[in-house]
Amino acid sequence: MRIDVKLFASAAESAGTRHAVIEMPEGRTVADLQEMLAQVYPSLRPLLPRLVCAVNESYEPPATVLHDGDEVAIIPPVSGGG
């Protein structure tokens, strides 16, 4: 399956990109995707403990199973507002 990955803020800067397409076998989870991203972009690994993921614009825990065509956002600690 194909997963569309969007990266933001410190995660985008560490990876050097705001967008990636990851191919992975069916049945894999958010946690599996994070591990795969850390292999593709080793500079992301130190950030992993503080990253959460959103699947199709909703926050999801590491155990959530992904599906072909999902959009997954890599979300560092948020800091909006003033």
Place this chain on the structure above:
Amino acid sequence: MFAVTTDPLDPQALVNAVQSDEDGAVCLFYGVVRNNNLGRRVLYLEYDAYAPMALKVMREIAEDVKRRFPVSAAGALHRTGRLEIGETSLLVAVASPHRAEAFAACHYMVDRIKELVPVWKKEVFEGGEEWIEGNIPDIEAARFDEAAATTEAHEPA
């Protein structure tokens, strides 16, 4: 009214959008770029956002506010891109029949926005720059448990 935009924010437009004739109070919060943080002189901020999700989460937070407080309408605008010192990055407005509820609901809404909305600021200060790490979004809190909110709202004060 909700927006995530690089354009300057218009407070009057937001107030007009939430206010109705039944309301005796509108509480409007400005989040503003300040010139210092952690003892550093801040030059400007650069905001990044996952705009479609930021909009969705701000709308969900407003619905949560309306379940928890006697509020007729709530709205929020977040600016992104480069913001200079003194510029407004966030506007939140809440309209209610009475002031106590308007203050409380607006305070709650600003806190939730800062905890959950996928927006980030990079601080550019004298001698460097750094992405500010605020809150790790709480996945359960972002599901806005409607039953819990209803129970809480109906508890006697």
